Amino acid sequence: SGQKVCYGAFKRSCYKLAYFQDMSRRVGFQEAWQACEIDGGALLSLESEAEQQLIENMLQNLTKSGSGVSDGDFWIGLWRSGDGLIMSNVCSDLYQWADGSVSPFRNWYTDEPSCGSEACVVMYHQPTANPGLGGPYLYQWNDDRCNMKH
Helix, strand or coil: CCEEEECCCCCCCEEEECCCCCHHHCCCHHHHHHHHHHCCCCCCCCCCHHHHHHHHHHHHHHHHCCCCCCCCCEEEEEEECCCCCCCHHHHHHHEEECCCCCCCCCCECCCCCCCCCCCEEEEEECCCCCCECCECCEEEEEEECCCCCC
16 A cells, blocks of 8 residues: 655656554565565655655655654665675665666765665654754665564
């Protein structure tokens, strides 16, 4: 399930967002990737600051319409392959988009990506969390373990 919204201004004209406050409905990265493919789409690839802003606005509208504010990060289609033991100073260059696009645009949170065993990327949505060094945990990107449920 999810909300489909279409715009004409971007390369991908339609987006479908799914936001689950119920933890039991959240899925890992591979499950999210497969669900998008089954639905004829792909996990989100963000190619510009303008597209990032569009998605932020869509998420604000989506989460406002729910039954209260809750934390829940969103999977995006950025991931890193490899053995997970790569030094962090080169690690950020190893992330790729699941749909094969080559956009260099990134919106990492301060001190991210941290790499190690965290190879899949989420867009933060933690409105109830106290801000960290990079400010609120809202809409910046964080690498996370691929088996985490978002």
